[in-house]
Amino acid sequence: MTPAGTAASAVADAADLFRTLTGSEPDGVWSAPGRANLIGEHTDYNDGFVLPFAIQQRTAAAARLRTDGRIRVASTFAAEPVEVALSDLEALFPSDGVPALAEWAAYPLGVAWALRAVVPAWASATLPGVDIAIASEVPVGAGLSSSAAIEGATGSALNALWTLGLDPVTLAQAGRRAENEAVGAPTGIMDQMASMLGVADAAVFLDCRTLATRSVPLGFAEAGLEVLVIDTRVTHAHSTGGYRERRASCERGAAALGVVALRDVTPADLPRAAEVLDDVDFRRVRHVVTEDQRVLDAVAVLDGSAVLDGSAGGLRDRAQALGALLVASHASMRDDFEISIPELDTAVDVALAHGAIGARMTGGGFGGAAIALVDSELVTPVSDAVRAAFAACGFADPHLFTVAPSDGPRRDV
Ligand code: ADP
């Protein structure tokens, strides 16, 4: 099983597109990764904990300054480039819900717009224009955050070319702002932080309330473990009622329990929650509260501070303990949060039945992908079993590939 792509292809494709667009060489090429969420689902907007990692599939932005104060963005995904004066971005965003330009272009142009808040030069309009050509190997809409990757690549290119000197967290915040306000997608900051702070063979432990982060070594490479992504190819949409309803349940739960966010509720508070909430809201709250605890437990396991059968355990014991947390996370999303679908349940069940150490749906739910923690030599048999099961159920052919915990943004050329 080969990864969906290597960074070299996105970098080369972005540079090629740049040459076609402008007839000249870019000043540089910058790239940023997509991400997979190991554990911690629907906890981000509840001020809770998440444990994602950046993946090796990246989005690249080939870019060059121009002298006329205009910004032009092109993508291998789109037929036409989009060009506006930097001074017109203010009027374009925040959008009023009627897109004034192709939706995809709101991601890179939204990042340029969002950077205005942190760039003093913006006010004096001294920033030069820029041409940006984008290519990606992060699958779109598979729960791997192609959106954070395009934001991170664009932000990194602009940060360098405009010599802004911004740190990764500030760039992550600009990406989130672009996504929330320019694109209009109500997402948390996990994706951007995971992409911007990625470290090879480590996960990003993020406290979504304080934005404190810590790199947590995973040791998957040493243990011979791979993360297999099973993309069901059932598309999800944040705008669908299901996502809004879940958020509303969480807000009602926090209000009824008298806390700012569900982050402030612990598993010990759940009996009281059961008394004051109706059954549906209670189960939504129970998912978030137990999921936060599972993230903390996963970090303790990976740190080696959790006691496993009387010891901190070797790599293998830790992987097993992590796997059990992944399985519990999936059950909670399936039964309490009710955001799984038959394709995701089948992917998880079949992967586990064929030797995966753990598996869970990942991402917002109602479609998208599952991940499975698998010994390297079992990647092919598990993949074959999942494909066969999907065919037997009459589901669409799943897209299967591995992701490896990888470094964050970088300049490639
Ligand atoms: P994901 O789970 O992949 O992040 P989103 O819906 O959040 O899904 O973001 C996907 C959207 O981001 C695409 O529909 C497109 O508008 C934009 N996008 C992502 N990558 C690219 C790219 N390389 N070129 C142009 N647009 C992109």
Ligand code: MG
């Ligand atoms: Mg996204």
